[in-house]
Amino acid sequence: MSINNTNTTEQDTVTSPISMLYRWESEHPDTLYMTQPINGKYIEFTWKEAITQARKVAAALRASDYPKGSKIAILSKNCAHWIIADMGIAMAGHVSVPIFATAGKDTIQYVLAHAECPLIFVGKLDEPEASISYLPDNVKQVAFPYEGAEVPVSWEEFTDIEPIADNPVPDMDDIFSIIYTSGSTGQPKGVVHTYRTLSWAASHSIHVLGVSTKDRVMSYLPLAHITERALIQLSGYYSGMKLYFVESLDTFTRDVKNCDPTLFVSVPRLWTKFQMGILSKVSQKKLNFLLRLPIVGKKVASQIRKQLGLDSARHYASGSAPLAPATIDWFSKLGINICEAWGMTENAAYGTSCIPFRQDKVGSIGKAYDGVDMRIADDGEIQVKAPCNMIGYYKDQEKTSGVFTNDGYLRTGDKGVVDSDGYYRITGRLKDIFKTAKGKYVTPAPIEAKIMENSSVEQVCVTGTNLAQPIGLLVLSDDAKKESQTTNEASLLRTLETVNQTLESHQRLDRLIVFSEEWSVDNDLLTPTLKVKRHTIEDTFADIIAAPHSDKIVWTN
Known part of the structure; x- marks a missing residue:
């Protein structure tokens, strides 16, 4: 597997995310870290409680005597135990392989076989019976403690072991995770990220957002996707921000209100859903009239934000696909200034951002983050070089070689233009x-x-x-x-x-x-x-x- 040759001087200053976990465990053991709703009750995990559970996962994996660097899969919607299992996999010296909770039979079986996973954690699923039926018998199955995750080994049984007492820290150049792309065409590709590549993106993102222990964020976009993994989960290791989860689609609004997030990231489809939900309660004509009133307009906008559970948010973001400028303008009238950002699995979702929000730049994906070098190739393709670029595609030297230029830039497949202020705008996908x-x-x-x-x-x-x-x-x-x-x-x-x-x-x-x-x-x-x-x-x-x-x-x- 070829390695993308980038300057590693700045990379070497990044602290391991696993070292950060031990720091929180030691210095802030009783500080709230995660809140998980189960059957209408909010279960809280302090840093100490979460990491103790992760140490038990690591101990159980050690006892299984898998070779170092074994690929351990996770098939579940976002939940506290997803994070805990991922921590434990890293502490045990293995590689986590997340699978989308909505994945079908072909994808699940392909990923498990391609990554040669000896064990899979199974958790919250919309159709657990069907998903579990796709799992091959030669892969050990361990359940998270949620209803429906009925597999041979329960969480309680698996973690009924003394937690590891040492503080293992993987090498920064070890593989941290293989993240399989969602596969809009063909079989998914296994994007290989090391501790160094993912940590560089995560640790730098908290400076862009100004994130601290006072921040609260909803973790509901799939943890199997790079954005949630790098910019929510891992940045939380560096910032100490609190994570909140969603019990179900029906309780989404309730759970967002309970979190009262200070940062809120979504995708275009969901922003559109929020817009339609508001317009189902008040017509556009009436809303326009109310918002134009000097004092009433501000109160109406504030009330709508409160109904969405977003009145405390200081950053609103959208990614994954373009959000219509008209939609951004519509939300802006409610005091919800949505900043678009751009990234991909191959560069740890860390490419550009529109933070701070600028009305005159709506429709762009923003400027390149510090440390990210971007250019427009002769054919209009956006190409990017940064310490957060993947090291390659798992077991696919040909695709790895083809996706990097001779001078180390990642070919993104996105066509774009850049203005005189350095703001990029995507004009389409080359393959589309x-x-x-x-x-x-x-x-x-x-x-x-x-x-x-x-x-x-x-x-x-x-x-x-x-x-x-x-x-x-x-x-x-x-x-x-x-x-x-x-x-x-x-x-x-x-x-x-x-x-x-x-x-x-x-x-x-x-x-x-x-x-x-x-x-x-x-x-x-x-x-x-x-x-x-x-x-x-x-x-x-x-x-x-x-x-x-x-x-x-x-x-x-």
């Missing part, structure tokens, strides 16, 4: 660009962002390979579905006309196709991080896409 039957190339992302400015549209995918003109596939929001087809059609026709007026002739959309069923992880049309699986959608609806239509708005079942 398609060619119409007229031989003209179309970049779908900017067109999709324009369509999403219609608040009735919740999901969209622009496609058009070998078609005379591009078309838009979309799903309406729940509130829009309550309106008549006539009302929605009029709204979509206005959007189609408005969007097409901004496009060159070869980019103009011929029609919009409306789907009644939402695209989700369950029907394999979204990745676990809620990104549209563009190529899967194109394959699934190939007949509908190719069919001739005279109507500008096409309704499907």
Whole structure:
């Protein structure tokens, strides 16, 4: 496996995250660290309590006599025991391999086989019986103490052992974790990060955000994803901020209010859900009127933030995919200034940020963080070099070699531009660009962002390979579905006309196709991080896409 050659001088100053755990255990043993809701009750873990449990996990793994650096899997939604198990895996000298809780049979079995995992921790799952049935018999299964995690070895049984008494610290160049990408196309790739690469991103992020022990954050975006892992879990090791978890989707608002987060990170799909939830209670026209009133407007905005549980937040962020500028502007009127950021699994989610918020830079992904070197290649690709870049793809030398340039920059696959202030803007994905039957190339992302400015549209995918003109596939929001087809059609026709007026002739959309069923992880049309699986959608609806239509708005079942 080739190593990305970057300057390690600054890397060497980073303290090991495991050393930080021992520091919290020693210096602040009784300080609250994590809060986990179980059956409506909030169970609290101090640093001492959490790390003692992790020491027991490490002892049990040592007793299993696995070779150093064995790959230990975790299949669970976010919870306190996910963090504890991950700590224990590191203390035992092994490598954690998280698997998305929503992963299907093929992904689960592929990851376990590819990483050669001898053991898997199983925890909170939406469909535990199905997920557990996918686990091969040759992989030892240990349950987290949550309802539904019925596997041969219970948490109580596994941790019924004296905790390790020593303070092992892995070498910074040891592999910390193999993070399998969510797989929007093909089999997921195992992104290999060392303690050094992940720790550099995590330890530097707390300075950007000004995070301290006084901060509270919700951990609900998948810990199997790089953003939550590096910028929430690991940055917590360095900052001492408190982590709060969600019991279920039904209790989300309750749990956010209990946390009262000072930092709140989400993804575009969920920000849109929040927006639709607000508009289901008050019309846009009435909201606009109230917000324009000098004193009343501030009170209304504050009340809405309190209802969301976000009134104490000083930073709001969005990542994973572009958030429509119109949506950012909409939330800004409520005093929720959403800063977009950009990163990828391969660079530990640490690339750019729009902090501090600037209204004039809405639509950009921000400036490169200190220590991150970015450039635009001749073909428009954003390329990045930083100490947080992965060391490679697990067991795949060919892909590893291909993703780095000769001078050590990571090829991101994102096309972009940079302005005179150093703010980057993504204009599309190289692999998403398609060619119409007229031989003209179309970049779908900017067109999709324009369509999403219609608040009735919740999901969209622009496609058009070998078609005379591009078309838009979309799903309406729940509130829009309550309106008549006539009302929605009029709204979509206005959007189609408005969007097409901004496009060159070869980019103009011929029609919009409306789907009644939402695209989700369950029907394999979204990745676990809620990104549209563009190529899967194109394959699934190939007949509908190719069919001739005279109507500008096409309704499907």
